[in-house]
Amino acid sequence: MTIRPTLRQLQYLCTLAEKKSFREAAKACLVSQSTLSAGIRQLEEILQVTVVDRESDRFRLTVLGSEILERAQGLLRDTDDLMAVAQRHNSPLAGRLRLGVIPSIGPFLLPRALPGLRKDFPELKLYLREALSRQLLEDVRAGRLDAAVLALPYPIEDFSSLSLGYDGFRVALPQDHPLAAHETVSSAALQDEALILLEDGHCIRDHILSCLDLSNAARRSRESGAEHIEATSLITIVQMVANGLGVTLLPEIALQTGLVDGLDIALRPLAEQPAERELAIIWRKKSAFEPNIRLLAAHLAGFV
Secondary structure, X not given: OOOOOOHHHHHHHHHHHHHOOHHHHHHXXXXXXXXXXXXXXXXXXXXXXXXXXXXXXXXXXXXXXXXHHHHHHHHHHXXXXXXXXXXXXXXXXXXEEEEEEOOOOHHHHHHHHHHHHHHHOOOEEEEEEEOOHHHHHHHHHHOOOOEEEEEEOOOOOOEEEEEEEEEXXXXXXXXXXXXXXXXXXXXXXXXXXXXEEEOOOOHHHHXXXXXXXXXXXXXXXXXXXXXXXXXXXXHHHHHHHHOOOOEEEEEHHHHOOOOOOOOOEEEEEEOOOOOEEEEEEEEEOOOOOHHHHHHHHHHHHOOO
């Protein structure tokens, strides 16, 4: 009789590759480090190959181990899909669903959407992860997430997607800024202003630069002498604007939650239209979770 690897052993391998540490992988799998290590060795014995390079000072997989990892991830994805098919048969939007969301959407959309979701679908166990778009796409592709909510435009050609709606931008200025006296503000008027943006890697940064026609921001900054200031969160950005350090564009989905309430900030429409981004949910093509993801999308769209 052929002895095959167990799903648990494959899960140990995938978690170890993600955490790059036996100790951290064991914590994530809720087992002892010795149990996880023994599981990896049993996997190697069954396959009769070495998957982890134990001679290296730093964790790394062998060349063959990397290939086995890719196949293990595929098998776990297929197993999750199998479970999703069974769960969908019993009731809609039930069971586990792992959802990723980017930082410029999650804190403003989910607190409003989740209470109704729990009420309408009490059997849904939603696991959330906040990360940048690039990491979320990698996690969906690898099967660590079932779906992700992010903002377009962004390259998602390899995934299925569904629009949740459009999120406009408003110009945010210090209350006493001369441009605050205008009903609208043009992108040309902001060319020489100190622009406050999220750090590189946040897709909203590119969306704002696109709205302001600043695709080559670094070049224009050098030519005009204008500053570009980076921050780690929208909460930090609004505090910087309120203290007169610069201007920015803020998404309306964040403004609806009172992001600037009580701060000395003036909000004005951008003269050029449209100044917006599209919110969307994406998932792996042919995923068995698609029916549930579509139900989730219909609910989330009501809050965009």
